[in-house]
Amino acid sequence: MTFALHGLAVARGIAIGRAVLVASSRLDVAHYFIEAGQVGEEIARVRASRNAVIEEVRRLRADMPRDAPPELDALLDVHLMLLQDETLVSGVKHWIADRLYNGEWALTAQLEVISRQFDEMEDPYLRERKADLEQVVERILRHMRGVASPVAPPTAPRRRTQQDLLLGDTVDVPVVLIAHDLSPADMLQFKKSVFAGFVTDVGGKTSHTAIVARSMDIPAVVGARSASHLVQQDDWVIIDGDAGVVIVDPSPIILAEYGFKQRQGALERERLARLRHTPAVTLDGQKIELLANIEGPDDAPAALKAGAAGVGLFRSEFLFMGRQGRLPDEDEQYDAYCRAVAGMQGLPVTIRTVDVGADKPLDRSLRDDAHLNPALGLRAIRWSLADPAMFRTQLRAILRAAAHGPVHLLVPMLAHGGEIRQTLALIDQARGELDARGVAHGPVQVGAMIEIPAAALAVGMFLRYFDFLSIGTNDLIQYTLAIDRADESVAHLYDPLHPAVLRLVADTIAACNAQGKPVSVCGEMAGDTAMTRLLLGLGLRSFSMHPSQILAVKQEVLRADTQRLATWAQAVLQAEDPAALMAQ
Numbered sequence: 001m002t003f004a005l006h007g008l009a010v011a012r013g014i015a016i017g018r019a020v021l022v023a024s025s026r027l028d029v030a031h032y033f034i035e036a037g038q039v040g041e042e043i044a045r046v047r048a049s050r051n052a053v054i055e056e057v058r059r060l061r062a063d064m065p066r067d068a069p070p071e072l073d074a075l076l077d078v079h080l081m082l083l084q085d086e087t088l089v090s091g092v093k094h095w096i097a098d099r100l101y102n103g104e105w106a107l108t109a110q111l112e113v114i115s116r117q118f119d120e121m122e123d124p125y126l127r128e129r130k131a132d133l134e135q136v137v138e139r140i141l142r143h144m145r146g147v148a149s150p151v152a153p154p155t156a157p158r159r160r161t162q163q164d165l166l167l168g169d170t171v172d173v174p175v176v177l178i179a180h181d182l183s184p185a186d187m188l189q190f191k192k193s194v195f196a197g198f199v200t201d202v203g204g205k206t207s208h209t210a211i212v213a214r215s216m217d218i219p220a221v222v223g224a225r226s227a228s229h230l231v232q233q234d235d236w237v238i239i240d241g242d243a244g245v246v247i248v249d250p251s252p253i254i255l256a257e258y259g260f261k262q263r264q265g266a267l268e269r270e271r272l273a274r275l276r277h278t279p280a281v282t283l284d285g286q287k288i289e290l291l292a293n294i295e296g297p298d299d300a301p302a303a304l305k306a307g308a309a310g311v312g313l314f315r316s317e318f319l320f321m322g323r324q325g326r327l328p329d330e331d332e333q334y335d336a337y338c339r340a341v342a343g344m345q346g347l348p349v350t351i352r353t354v355d356v357g358a359d360k361p362l363d364r365s366l367r368d369d370a371h372l373n374p375a376l377g378l379r380a381i382r383w384s385l386a387d388p389a390m391f392r393t394q395l396r397a398i399l400r401a402a403a404h405g406p407v408h409l410l411v412p413m414l415a416h417g418g419e420i421r422q423t424l425a426l427i428d429q430a431r432g433e434l435d436a437r438g439v440a441h442g443p444v445q446v447g448a449m450i451e452i453p454a455a456a457l458a459v460g461m462f463l464r465y466f467d468f469l470s471i472g473t474n475d476l477i478q479y480t481l482a483i484d485r486a487d488e489s490v491a492h493l494y495d496p497l498h499p500a501v502l503r504l505v506a507d508t509i510a511a512c513n514a515q516g517k518p519v520s521v522c523g524e525m526a527g528d529t530a531m532t533r534l535l536l537g538l539g540l541r542s543f544s545m546h547p548s549q550i551l552a553v554k555q556e557v558l559r560a561d562t563q564r565l566a567t568w569a570q571a572v573l574q575a576e577d578p579a580a581l582m583a584q
């Protein structure tokens with residue numbers, strides 16, 4: 001039966017595909033399609049690992065000391081039973097043979113199916129067997145990890161095309177990911193995956209998970225609350241990333257309508273692509289700088305393809321994530337920064353120093369639940385200043401990369417004069433260390449992010465120390481309005497048009513313009529076409545956003561007259577309800 005779920009629209013477009021439900025704990029499992037001719041081999045690989053685990057459990061039972069508690073024996077019996085359970089065996093075969101999932105994916109897909117059956121059981125004893133099943137599957141997966149797959153994951157995953165839908169129930173259809181939650185590090189893993197779209201139960205519009213989704217340029221909805229419970233493995237799902245709607249088990253009429261919308265979207269993208277080489281100049285001749293936000297050096301080609309004038313924000317923390325706490329050393333960072341510099345072919349690259357904490361934990365397992373308010377805690381520059389040796393390692397890597405092309409260094413979340421002076425002293429020290437080692441380094445412009453209201457209000461102090469400023473509206477809104485940007489329950493209060501937010505943004509831009517210091521916006525506001533005219537009217541001339549948003553923003557720029565917009569923007573700024581004036 002068709003039903004719809006509502007969440008927050010975070011990445012535009014329509015995706016239609018079969019649901020793949022992934023439990024948060026299983027996100028590290030590889031997801032790729034095998035070739036039809038490899039089905040037999042892949043089933044045999046899972047079977048061999050399962051048999052090996054059965055042997056392992058049998059041995060454990062045989063070697064059990066006589067005085068071992070009888071419960072242990074019973075538990076191993078349950079594990080043996082589950083390992084040989086027909087629903088598990090036949091389900092795994094189904095996902096491999098009928099859907100061409102790789103073995104690990106097939107196992108976790110079937111685990112989800114059976115787990116739900118356990119959840120629905122009345123008997124608490126049987127319900128608790130779910131944990132045993134998870135352990136059993138974990139054992140098989142661990143065994144499979146030790147046995148290389150004869151079927152290597154493809155380097156460039158095959159994307160399923162929408163025409164496949166016409167073929168109905170064949171294996172060759174798109175898949176969409178449904179999960180309770182995805183951390184930014186998980187998202188990075190999915191960046192090169194087979195998924196055509198995704199939905200999560202939790203998350204806000206500018207949560208980092210949503211931000212990475214936008215950079216993947218696939219339709220996504222977050223904050224869809226109980227989606228991961230209501231959607232079943234393999235259900236047909238439409239993700240409307242424009243409206244924030246998820247339609248489950250759509251009727252043929254609804255499918256046809258969304259298929260049409262999807263084709264319209266593709267046509268619109270083709271039309272926008274023609275603007276790639278058009279200079280971003282307004283009707284009244286103002287040249288506008290459109291820059292790209294990237295998460296790693298591999299994003300540079302997308303930035304160039306979209307016609308970016310450089311990188312306005314390289315979120316370096318993504319190099320630090322998902323590494324079980326082992327941080328990248330100087331050479332590894334240097335290599336990544338150099339690749340970004342080379343990838344941008346002489347255009348400037350703004351590298352932001354590491355910004356971890358709050359909704360960007362280094363690792364899922366290191367999620368910061370220990371602190372009451374992680375967003376107000378030891379994150380971003382505070383984290384870096386707490387470990388100066390680690391910070392100087394990053395600074396040296398950035399300074400070295402600057403020898404190979406234009407690099408700007410951007411510091412997140414500063415608020416205090418003391419932090420500013422400490423940061424600048426550490427940059428000097430890092431440079432001195434490179435000199436002492438006789439290692440080449442280059443000049444960098446040093447900038448600060450304005451993302452705490454205190455920084456916006458003390459903009460004069462920032463301008464005394466820095467070469468440029470970049471307004472991080474995602475955090476600026478979060479901290480001005482006291483709204484957790486990752487919490488869907490207060491997402492309706494996250495308002496870029498709140499008069500207080502606009503005042504801080506406007507005053508920062510005006511202060512920079514008055515002194516002739518470069519200023520840009522690198523928060524999500526910069527890539528939101530509904531905000532382009534207002535920001536232009538407030539005097540902004542540099543915008544940094546995901547490559548996928550650049551052409552749509554350029555289209556707004558080409559239609560704008562900044563002189564006329566300036567008068568209107570002042571009226572918006574004075575209004576009690578700025579949103580009411582936005583359509584004018």
Ligand code: PEP
Binds near residue numbers: 473475523
């Ligand atoms: C911001 O806060 O607006 C910003 C660009 O930084 P991040 O989203 O990475 O916190």
Ligand code: MG
Binds near residue numbers: 412475
């Ligand atoms: Mg920020």
